Amino acid sequence: METIQFLPITDWGIGIKERPFLISGPCSAESEEQVINIAHQLKDQGVKVFRAGIWKPRTHPNGFEGVGEKGLAWLRKVKQETGMLIATEVANQRHAYEALKHGVDILWIGARTTANPFAMQEIANTIAGADVIVFVKNPVNPDLELWIGAVERIHQAGISRIGAIHRGFSTYEKSAYRNDPLWQLPIELKRRLPTLPILVDPSHICGHRDLKRVSQKAMDLNYDGLIIEVHHDPDNALSDAKQQITPFALAELIHGLKLRKVNADDEQFIHTLETLRQKIDKYDEELLDLLEQRMEVSKTIGLYKKQNNVTILQPSRWDEIITKIRQKGAERNLSTDLIDRMFTAIHQESINKQMAVMNNGVTLPSTNQGKSDDNH
Secondary structure: OOOOOOOOHHHOOOOOOOOOEEEEEOOEOOOHHHHHHHHHHHHHOOOOEEEOEOOOOOOOOOOOOOOOOHHHHHHHHHHHHHOOEEEEEEOOHHHHHHHHHOOOOEEEEOHHHHOOHHHHHHHHHHHOOOOOEEEEEOOOOOOHHHHHHHHHHHHHOOOOOEEEEEOOEOOOOOOOOOOEOOOHHHHHHHHHOOOOOEEEOHHHHHOOOOOHHHHHHHHHOOOOEEEEEEOOOHHHOOOOHHHOEOHHHHHHHHHHOOOOOOOOOOHHHHHHHHHHHHHHHHHHHHHHHHHHHHHHHHHHHHHHHHHOOOOOOOHHHHHHHHHHHHHHHHHOOOOHHHHHHHHHHHHHHHHHHHHHHHOOOOOOOOOHHHHOOOOO
């Protein structure tokens, strides 16, 4: 499929000329007074886009699920009083219809909806050809194809101003985050769709009010902007109280960000960087050569296991390998996360190679070495 060309945010006609593009406001619209109060405080901080959740998808029933359509009138009043653009989440075609009817400028599609192609297509059909900006959040689970597919559906609906929002992913592993950022996925999204604007949602990634580290990393990765939940009284917010910050804290956060250049013109810098990249390319080539050699050994082990009627998977051997390799990785200042991910993938590929050997007709001559055993 031909790569889609997306408009940069600076060409969206909304007066944004530099990073970070900022969308901010409360998790939920709770009352007209609350919405107007926060909007004016954010306007004073220079924020140009005001967000508020009108419909709030909750995991369990009986929680606060948003004020519903009456909140759209409050957003419209924000637009009239402050001149700010207004944004809200839509989860189905009725939401999308009502939001457009009330003049909402920016729609975002939440993680649960992104994961549902039927809902995505219904929304796409509802907003087809509309003069609206649409952001697509990543799906709840780390599925890049679902994310890309959702973006494609909006694009095919004739929407020209499209962006993505990285809000982190649900995982079963313990994490310091509410939703693990899994930075490699949005990086791969950017590789696949290089002109697609991307914002980070540090509020949902972190799940608490210390948003600086995630926000700065997004800027260092050349994200286009941030969507941050702000409340005038976060402790008493009706939803996601722990992750909302005050307008003053937002100003401190934004002013503290370091915005780095994508490229540098200094010839010495360019020369040094190119030299270092050549080293990286050389090491990558050597790693591939070593992996090829390792897999050949794995196939040979598979043949011996087949000849001696031994199962492929040897759990004790894998436990021995990962324990030893974690220790050696730590000695080399390599993170346990890297070691686990890399060697789990290598382990799985070794199993795949041995499975292929088990299922073909190749055998090795009998030898005492056939009694040796390696899970790889």
